[in-house]
Amino acid sequence: MSTYEEEHNTSGNSNSRRDLRAQIRNLYQEDGSSTALLQLLAQLIPESMQEELLNEKEEGCPETFIDSLPRVNKCDLKGADACSICCCGYLDDTHPLVVKLPHCSHRFDLECVAVWLSKSRTCPLCRDDVLSHKPKVDISNVELEEDWGMYG
Template identity: 35%
Template structure:
């Protein structure tokens, strides 16, 4: 009696195995090709964007400066104008202009008696000379209240300061 028992050991050769379960059908192949194409396009786009950012010429439409744009005015004040700001000696008690100021709002250092303090003409705020000179070389406004120290012309401001 020879009956086939499926619970017994497998006696066969590996070439006889049926591999229909491992076939790639049309729909699966379509999705694999689409996925590969999307990954490839994204990679190419990212490489192109990196190249554009790194090697773009200065006259390209993506550059930040227009070729015929007028040069920008410096944001800070002229050095002569900064030197012309009044300097007073700080006194904590007395009728000094800087008596109401207690500390430099740039460096947060407390003013000591006899220390040189610069007073801005428009707003009367006080600062250490070195602190406000550095600030005004880059900015043209009071560090505390942002009052502009520029007027329509720098000559008019020089007259106000002197």
């Protein structure tokens, strides 16, 4: 009777990882393109995950989302508060334009976070997906309000 390691070929697991890395590196360098590498990865990744990865776009946030970020009032800023991206104090500017991300309440200069969010959908600090926390509009309330305005 064979052991679990022999049956599943897991003995020396760190060596097998190194071998896989070496195979991937060799595949990538052999033909100079990523087609062989993609074929190998397609064999390793289940079909359901492949579809998700193909459908997922690595684009940033839409401009409308960036423009709709809530502004922070200058009165709410403290002297020591600074943007985590550029490290400049908010109150160093005579007219600071500071926004707050709605899902995590992290504050940034609008100019800094606009560039970040145009390329990424995550908060620069906590890396949480900012678009997954969009407030959802309840259509039934909107319809009720429209109907009420029509009769009242």
